[in-house]
Amino acid sequence: MPIVFEGVPYLLVALGDGTLLYYVMDPSCAALSGKKRVTLGTRPLSLKRFRTRGDNTCVFVCSDRPSVIYSIDKKLVFSSVNIKEVSFMCPLHTKAYPNSLAMATLDKLMIGTIDEVKKPQIRSIPLGVTPLKIAHQSSTSSYAILTAESGVLIPGEKEAELFGVVASSLAMSTSESRAAPETVCPRDLSHVLFMHQSTYEITHAHQLLPDEQGICITSAKLKDDEEYFVVGTAIVLPDGTDPKDGRILVFKYDSGELQLVAEKESKGAVYAVVPFHGKVLCTIGNIVRLYDWTTEKEMRLECSHFNHVKALKSLKAKGDFILVGDMMLQSMTVLLYRLDLSCLEETVLRADNFFNLAVCQKDSSSPNEDERLHMIETELFHLGEKINVYCHGKLFMQDATEISVPIQGCVLFGTVNGAIGLCCQIPKEFSKCLFELQEKMSESLLLAGGTVGKIDESKGFIDGDLIESYLELDHEKQEEIAKNISLPGGTPATADELIRLVLDLAQLH
CATH class of the missing domain: 1.10.150.910 (DNA polymerase; domain 1)
Incomplete structure (x- = not known):
């Protein structure tokens, strides 16, 4: 299909294996250049041209994974459509269905519209409180959000006028760890909010204890092959000293219903929690602890590591290795869970409080034992911003983006x-x-500045x-x-x- 996007002529070629080839076309000499290949499905593709309400040219790709092709800043963009397999599509414009599309699936005919194609937009979801952490659980199509206290209600003030609507008050259902005293303002109570990933509707709000604040949260598949939300908390003291108590909460969330499956009290704040071999790995104060998940759905302490000053938020696990960042010593420690030691050749990405980004490596091949335990800084970059979270992932569709540079x-x-x-x-x-x-x-x-100094x-x-x-x-x-x-x-x-x-x-x- 020859087509012009933003003044650039292209030739789109749909193949029978779900692959799309596209070229930049020179009509003056019928020459093709810049061949690219993307995978848009597993079955033969069918291409249909249409226009959006804003009169932008687009191409609808009919397949088992339907998508829309359009152009932004003279770059082709492939966007998935939120319906399943489409075998045929044609534009439909009537008085009853203006600027619509008629789509045939395996067992029905659908009529719908495609929203105006624009650059990605940010949608704000007002919570009325300060969100601290968020975790996503694909199996239940939900988000879990930790919220923090953000103010004190002044006598005579109406809470809705002072702060706006509090998200926890809009939840379809609520639960609490323990009833809060009547003198405690709802704004001074931290919550765990559960939200649907598509509608952003708050389906449940769980209220934590007075003076208890959620610190960390993750979605974890434990040994019984079920997915849970695991929350780490701290009892925040009024004098501002380090918390002496906290809790680990294990929630089971399904179809809007919430169940507190397990609860474990801790002697210190639970700063980080990650899933590890079907178990719960966490940092409590300056201790790294591993809890086993029993058949009775209880957490049982399996082992601990104490060689830290303050093991805060920096806790990552991969395979049998555990990476712990010590904030006070500005150091990293790699722990091995299994007894059968294997060679550690992987790199570690580190960020510090001075806005630097660095790559460190462990020389497992060194004959010197001290050198094998020491991590060497091999790459360094001044980012200029403080990093507070890492995760493995991409900002692009792997199957729908062909890049000449293998990454x-x-x-x-x-x-x-x-x-x-x-x-x-x-x-x-x-x-x-x-x-x-x-x-x-x-x-x-x-460059700005022009100052001369040591760099x-x-x-x-x-x-x-x-x-x-x-x-x-x-x-x-x-x-x-x-x-x-x-x-x-x-x-x-x-x-x-x-x-x-x-x-x-x-x-x-």
Whole structure:
């Protein structure tokens, strides 16, 4: 199907295995270039052109995983449609159904509309309280949100006028750990809110104890193969000293109904909790503890590790290895759960309070035992923002995005300023080219400040924002920077080839 998006002519080719090929087309000489391949299903594809209410050209892909193709900033975007298999589609415009689509599935005919295609928008869900942590559980299509106290009700003031509607008061059902005294303002009580992932309707609100605050939450599949929400809390003292007590709560949530399955009191705040081999791994004060999940649905302490000053939020697990970050010592410790020690060759991504991002590695091959236990900083980058959460994941559809640069080890991070970032590993043959481009870009751009002082240079990191600014330069400047840069394989780079490379990388976000 030949089609024009934002003035750029394309040729779309649908294949029988669910693959779509697309080319940039030059009508003057009937030449095709920039071949790309994306997977949009597992069955033969059918392409149907239509226009949205805003008169934007789009293509509907009929398949077992229907999607819509459109263009933003002269880049093709593939967006999934929230219905199952569609075998045929045609535009429908009548008085009763203006700007609609008629879609045939295996057993029914559907009439619907496609919302105006725009750039991703942020939708705010007012809670009336401060959200602290959020966890998602795909099996129950739900979110669990920890909320914190955020004010004191002044006598004579109406709570709704002072703070707006409190989210917990809108819940379809409620429960509580223990009845709160009448003198306690509802705003001073922390809750665990449960919300439907599609409608964002608050289906249940669980009230914590007075002076108890939720610290961490995760979704965990435990040994009985059921998924639970596990919450760690702390009893916050009025004098501001470190909490001496806390709890671990295990909730079972299903179809809007909530059950507190297990509760474990702790001698200290529960700062972090993660699932680990069907068990519950957590940091309590300065101790790392592992709780087994019994057949009676109870938590039984299995083992502990005490060699920490303050093991706060930094707790990650992968395989049999556990990574603990000590905030007071500004150090990391890798613990091994199994007795059969294997070689630890994986890298660790670390963030500190000085807004730096670093990669550390453990040299398991060293003959010196002390060196094998020591983690070496191999890469360093000054991000300029404080990171407070990591998770493995991507910001793009793996199947629907073909990138010429093979990447692996994608890690998402969130900062205290509300930014979301992505770190990934790039093969050496591509990183050499990108490092050369980064160096030339840093030399050509005028940086703010102009002060002279001691600077610790970053090493091992490629600044994606700096690389992407290459697209904003005029073509003459792009050609100048492309000189003496080598592509993978050693061939000299041209401006057009660098543009294609940077555009490919830009698809990662």
